[in-house]
Amino acid sequence: MPRMTAARAAVEILKREGVTHAFGVPGAAINPFYKALQAGGGIDHTLARHVEGASHMAEGYTRTHPGNIGVCIGTSGPAGTDMITGLYSAIGDSIPILCITGQAPVAVIHKEDFQAVDIASIAKPVTKAATTVLEAAQVPGVFQQAFHLMRSGRPGPVLIDLPIDVQLTEIDFDPETYEPLPVYKPTATRAQIEKAIGFLLESERPLIVAGGGIVNADAAALLVEFAEITGTPVIPTLMGWGTIPDDHELNAGMVGVQTSHRYGNATFLESDFVLGIGNRWANRHTGYKLDVYRGERKFVHVDIEPTQIGKIFAPDYGIASDAKAALELFVEVARELKTAGRLPDRSEWIASAAERKATLQRRTHFDNVPLKPQRVYEEMNRAFGPETRYVTTIGLSQIAGAQMLHVYKPRHWINCGQAGPLGWTVPAALGVATADPEAQVVALSGDYDFQFMIEELAVGAQHRIPYVHVLVNNSYLGLIRQAQIGLDINFQVNLEFENINSPELGVYGVDHVKVVEGLGCKAIRVTEPDQLLPAFEEAKKLAAEYRVPVVVEAILERITNISMSRTMDISDISEFEELATEPGHAPTAVSPLKV
Numbered sequence: 001m002p003r004m005t006a007a008r009a010a011v012e013i014l015k016r017e018g019v020t021h022a023f024g025v026p027g028a029a030i031n032p033f034y035k036a037l038q039a040g041g042g043i044d045h046t047l048a049r050h051v052e053g054a055s056h057m058a059e060g061y062t063r064t065h066p067g068n069i070g071v072c073i074g075t076s077g078p079a080g081t082d083m084i085t086g087l088y089s090a091i092g093d094s095i096p097i098l099c100i101t102g103q104a105p106v107a108v109i110h111k112e113d114f115q116a117v118d119i120a121s122i123a124k125p126v127t128k129a130a131t132t133v134l135e136a137a138q139v140p141g142v143f144q145q146a147f148h149l150m151r152s153g154r155p156g157p158v159l160i161d162l163p164i165d166v167q168l169t170e171i172d173f174d175p176e177t178y179e180p181l182p183v184y185k186p187t188a189t190r191a192q193i194e195k196a197i198g199f200l201l202e203s204e205r206p207l208i209v210a211g212g213g214i215v216n217a218d219a220a221a222l223l224v225e226f227a228e229i230t231g232t233p234v235i236p237t238l239m240g241w242g243t244i245p246d247d248h249e250l251n252a253g254m255v256g257v258q259t260s261h262r263y264g265n266a267t268f269l270e271s272d273f274v275l276g277i278g279n280r281w282a283n284r285h286t287g288y289k290l291d292v293y294r295g296e297r298k299f300v301h302v303d304i305e306p307t308q309i310g311k312i313f314a315p316d317y318g319i320a321s322d323a324k325a326a327l328e329l330f331v332e333v334a335r336e337l338k339t340a341g342r343l344p345d346r347s348e349w350i351a352s353a354a355e356r357k358a359t360l361q362r363r364t365h366f367d368n369v370p371l372k373p374q375r376v377y378e379e380m381n382r383a384f385g386p387e388t389r390y391v392t393t394i395g396l397s398q399i400a401g402a403q404m405l406h407v408y409k410p411r412h413w414i415n416c417g418q419a420g421p422l423g424w425t426v427p428a429a430l431g432v433a434t435a436d437p438e439a440q441v442v443a444l445s446g447d448y449d450f451q452f453m454i455e456e457l458a459v460g461a462q463h464r465i466p467y468v469h470v471l472v473n474n475s476y477l478g479l480i481r482q483a484q485i486g487l488d489i490n491f492q493v494n495l496e497f498e499n500i501n502s503p504e505l506g507v508y509g510v511d512h513v514k515v516v517e518g519l520g521c522k523a524i525r526v527t528e529p530d531q532l533l534p535a536f537e538e539a540k541k542l543a544a545e546y547r548v549p550v551v552v553e554a555i556l557e558r559i560t561n562i563s564m565s566r567t568m569d570i571s572d573i574s575e576f577e578e579l580a581t582e583p584g585h586a587p588t589a590v591s592p593l594k595v
Contacts, residue, residue: 002174006139007036007167010100010160012175013143015042019071019098021434023048023057027075029102029115032167034073043071046434046463051079053427053456055086058097060391060431062090063414066218068435069150075102077115080123080161085421087126090157092418093239094216096150099123103163106134123159132161136169140178148181154305155216186304188321193329196275196300196317197337203273203298205349206232207252209285212239212417213278213304213323220410222327223277224248229334231346233353235264237279238402239417245386245408247590252353257287257565257573259402262360265570267353269295277302278323281312282418288568302326358594361580362563364404365587367529370557373397373472374577375529377404380442380470381588383536388412388440391429391467394420396478397446400562406590423452426469429549430460433467440540441467447495447510448477454515457549461520466543466550468536474556475508482561496558508555516551523551 004012010033014022023046026034037043048054051074058070072083080101090097103109104116109132123130128149133142139162146158200206214223220243227234227244233252234244238259244251253264268274274297279285281301286293290313299315301308302323309318319326337343364378377400384390386408392398393416407413414432416424429443450471459465477493484490496507505511516523522542524535532554539550561576580586583593 001172003170003172005032005036005167006136006169006171007033007162008040009140009171009173009175010143010162011036011040011043012173013140013178014071015040016175016178017069017147017180018067019043019069021046021061022071022073023054023061023431024073025051025054025075025079027079027102029076029104029164030073030100030162032164033100033102033162046430046459048427048459049455050453051082052085052423053453053459055083055097055099056089056424056427057431057434059086059090059095059416060414060428061435062095062097064389064411064432064435069147070097070431072097072099074099075115076104077117080117080119080159083159084123084126085419087123087157087159089416089419089421089424091126091128093212093416094155095157096155097157098146098150099157099159101159101161102167103132103161105165106163109163119159119161126157127159128156130159130161132163133166134163136166136171139166139171140173144181148183152184153186154308185322185325186306186320187325188302188319188329190329190333192319192321193326193333196302196319197330197333199273199298199300199317200230200232200275201342201344205271206273206275207268207271208232208234209274209276209279210234210236210240210243211277211279212237214240214243214327215410217278217322217324219324219327220244222324222331226327226330226334229331229338230343231350233267233350235268237282237285238415240279241402241413242407242410246406247408249350249354253357254402255570256285257568257570258284258399260570260573261403262362262573263356265573266356266360269571270352271297273298275300275302276315277326278304280308283568286312287565287570289570292569292571354591355594358591361586361589361593362403362575363578363580363585365585368557369528371527371529371554373400373556373560373562374404376470376472376532376554377401378588379529379532379536381406382533384440384442388442389414389432389436390442390444391425391432392444393424393428393449394422394479395446395449396482396560396562397444397449397472399479399564401444403563422449425449426453427456429467429469430456430465433465443467443469445469445471446478447471447473447475447512450512451510455519457516457519457521460549464547466547468539468543469549469551471512471551471553472556473508473512473553474558474560476558478560481559486566512551512553521549521551522546523553525553525555527555
């Protein structure tokens with residue numbers, strides 16, 4: 001039997017589980033693992049500037065391609081606690097990442113040794129499993145189980161904590177005979193699918209709500225096929241955006257209290273039946289007025305996690321199933337019904353949804369200086385095509401972007417949905433660009449999200465990871481300021497100051513161009529609307545030439561209120577700006593404005 005250190009055995013397992021890239025920051029307690037990583041070869045490594053950044057890079061890496069599992073590595077103590085936000089983000093959005101930490105020697109973990117912390121206990125609420133391995137012989141089994149758990153059922157993250165002496169201990173392990181454990185995913189039955197389709201057949205105005213579980217299951221093509229066979233309009237959630245192209249006639253728009261379309265909410269409120277697949281009825285989608293969201297509609301909910309069914313509200317029928325397994329049966333049964341002539345004609349309902357899509361639009365074309373953010377997204381639609389992978393987290397920038405940008409493919413809107421940590425965007429974009437180096441990756445941030453982990457841009461410069469970062473800067477915590485309106489305050493949310501080193505900025509404070517250039521990247525500042533499109537085109541050229549992140553900073557008006565509900569009610573959305581009333585008001589809308 002071959003003998004090797006437990007750390008080397010772990011590295012060999014990573015390779016046999018399909019890992020080819022890792023992100024991390026070494027330290028004394030994890031150095032034996034790094035030695036094994038170097039000796040074993042086959043796994044590229046990106047050195048982050050902050051371990052939280054490494055965890056978000058791992059997330060971005062996972063979210064880019066089906067089957068990817070991002071790996072984040074750090075030392076003991078604060079490295080593990082730095083990972084917690086990444087683990088929370090990953091578990092909230094059902095994203096499998098593996099976090100590996102070093103630890104003090106087993107004998108002194110409980111003796112307040114330097115940087116010794118019970119990271120397994122800290123991480124348990126935000127992982128599918130968190131284990132401190134106390135016996136070296138258990139390392140192969142713990143790693144094998146980690147991949148099994150990450151892939152089985154509802155995907156999610158795992159943390160493995162390795163004491164330094166455990167890493168260094170030699171064990172018997174044969175990598176050549178190692179095999180991953182079979183993955184478990186619940187599967188719908190034919191009877192369940194037939195019962196669910198019975199609700200669809202009885203309805204007059206049905207909708208499908210397509211969630212992120214469809215993306216995770218790589219089942220977007222099946223979703224579109226099922227919608228087309230049955231003539232059912234689709235409402236993608238924020239996490240499911242891209243499962244059906246924005247310009248597809250059956251894409252009815254997004255619904256919610258923030259990231260929603262006017263036509264999406266209007267069509268939803270006209271529906272009488274909703275089939276939710278791979279979604280979790282998140283509150284930004286449903287709002288808190290569940291009586292409005294539910295209305296007199298009937299609901300069927302399909303989700304891979306049995307306990308998710310009924311968590312927010314009780315559906316009329318629930319099915320515990322992987323989205324792909326369920327959709328394969330949905331398509332099979334729907335084809336049979338179509339052949340038998342038993343599917344109702346939905347042309348009138350489809351036409352009414354298309355009519356709302358063509359008439360209920362928000363205005364994007366403004367010539368104001370300072371810039372209105374809506375114009376930024378309009379020009380982004382012109383500059384970046386359907387192959388673009390957008391990356392963003394939270395803030396008015398993300399909300400407005402979701403209302404006005406266009407997405408045509410799954411995994412082309414890579415968004416931290418449930419956790420929404422500021423600072424996520426830069427490292428996540430680096431992870432996405434690492435996973436798909438030939439893609440057009442475009443990140444979107446407000447100024448505060450951008451500043452949270454701005455140091456990670458240096459990672460892009462060091463490792464030659466090009467992407468374009470659109471920075472909309474109003475020197476404000478814009479979403480928090482807007483949320484304070486109902487409290488009649490504007491408190492501790494303004495970021496403006498006069499920068500003594502960059503007086504030309506006025507009150508916009510941080511000179512992002514200087515900071516970005518100081519970190520080894522390129523930056524362009526835009527102050528007028530006609531400069532936006534040329535700046536985006538120049539940014540693409542600079543990214544290709546220098547192979548580094550390129551930031552396009554758009555200087556916005558200080559205060560803009562983005563459309564959303566002040567009452568968390570999808571029937572009560574406040575429109576703060578002029579609406580589109582002529583085609584020139586929304587020139588990049590997926591449906592030409594009908595007046």
